[in-house]
Amino acid sequence: MQKIIWSTLIALILLTAHLKADHETHQSPLPKLEPGYNWQSMPMVCASGNTIVNDLTAKGFVPVNMSLGRKEASPEGEPMFLVTYFINQDATATAATMNIPISTDTCLLFLTHDLVVNRNQ
Numbered sequence: 855m856q857k858i859i860w861s862t863l864i865a866l867i868l869l870t871a872h873l874k875a876d877h878e879t880h881q882s883p884l885p886k887l888e889p890g891y892n893w894q895s896m897p898m899v900c901a902s903g904n905t906i907v908n909d910l911t912a913k914g915f916v917p918v919n920m921s922l923g924r925k926e927a928s929p930e931g932e933p934m935f936l937v938t939y940f941i942n943q944d945a946t947a948t949a950a951t952m953n954i955p956i957s958t959d960t961c962l963l964f965l966t967h968d969l970v971v972n973r974n975q
Contacts, residue, residue, distance in 0.1 A: 885926075898952075900961040907938075907960060910949055915940040937963075945969060 884893050899906075907917075920938045924931035933955065940949040949965040 896963070898961045898963050900959040902959055904960070906951055906962050910940050910951075910962075910965075914943045915947070915949055916943065941969070945971070 887893070917938050918941050920936060922933045923935040923937060925934050935955075936953045938951045938953075940951070941947070946969050947965065947967045948969055950963040952961045952963055953959075
């Protein structure tokens with residue numbers, strides 16, 4: 855009986871190690887950066903469909919501009935994501951959302967308050 859338990863346990867460990875190694879090989883690495891730059895994690899929330907946009911609109915935010923992030927930050931690069939900037943109706947808060955072509959989710963990158971507009975002329 856102990857032999858069966860130990861055999862099962864060893865098989866499970868080997869299978870788990872194989873599955874973990876297999877999973878890791880499918881992850882695409884982030885592109886290399888120039889010296890002095892590094893990748894960071896950023897807390898953000900995502901929701902399917904128009905949930906975030908509808909919530910921002912209900913709170914008085916309106917989209918003011920949209921722009922594309924392109925591959926390798928090149929103006930001719932393939933579109934990789936869409937950023938939409940919002941401002942609330944009394945111009946005291948901003949928000950930004952991001953969409954990527956391979957997902958139906960919209961992510962809220964930030965929502966800030968105490969907006970100060972630089973009006974240098």
